[in-house]
Amino acid sequence: MAHGLTAVKEMFLDSYAEAFAQAGFTAMVYDHFGFGASEGEPRQSPAISIQLQGYRDATAWLGRQQSVDAKCIGLWGSSLSGGEVITLASEEIPIACAVAQVPNLGEGSPEPPKGLLAELENIAKAARTDATLPAVTEDADGVGVMFEDGAFAWFTRVAAERAPNWRNEILVSGLSEAATHRPIDDLSRTRVPLLLIVAPGDQLTPPGPALIMAAGTPLVTVVEIPGNHFDAYEAGFLASCGPAIDWFHAHLVSSVGTARHLSHQQQE
Secondary structure (H helix, E strand, C coil), rough: EECCCCCCCCCCCHHHHHHHHHCCEEEECCCCCCCCCCCCCCCCCCCCCHHHHHHHHHHHHHHHCCCCCCCCEEEEEECHHHCCCCCCHHHCCCEEEEECCCCCCCCCCCCCCHHHHHHHHHHHHHCCCCECCEEEEECCCCCCCEEEEHHHHHHHHHHHHHHCCCCCEEEEEHHHHHHHCHHHHCHHHHCCCEEEECCCCCCCCCHHHHHHHHHHCCCCCEEEECCCHHHHHHHCCCHHHHHHHHHHHHHHCCCCCCCEEEEECCCC
């Protein structure tokens, strides 16, 4: 389990992990390389290739634990990581199923704030390889990567309440890779049962393209939940968590008597 763009595990992934563990599953939740509690340089770089490898490494590590049945491992990801899970579900890696919550699809996304585009032009002209940008902006025309669905209010409030190591910062050199990732292209190639938990009111990662494609993909199931992108974590927690638990019960068969909740700090 890993979180979305710049988010850290204390932003309610711990709550999901606890719910999964109480349902009888071992749950391993970690921060992406270079974010939050995880090590790695450069910091705050959402390079998709590194984050995909992080999921692969976490899967391999978990499969080596004596208390885990290596044939019964599932992936869970939300937002940017939800899109990464879609891609991983199309690969030949040792997983039995996957859940992608309010996933980034790489298609149908909103136009970026105007201030962001102007700042990116300035950074390109200056050839600043170490340049950073705010992850969220309060203004539709401001400088920041995310604005829709009250992204600024949600991130800053949750950071103050429970995730003090979250940083409103993205390394530009890693952002370009994240911006060009197209999980929608991998959706029809999924090799394992894949559950998409989507919110029709989601303006940050609109689910429309996935709903169309999933209709013709036998291994993909879609569950709709109320609210916008960020409602899934709080007001819609039970609505988003319940279907994931049901999915894991249907597609994972545990050989372990007692589930444990592992909070793992990913190493470089």
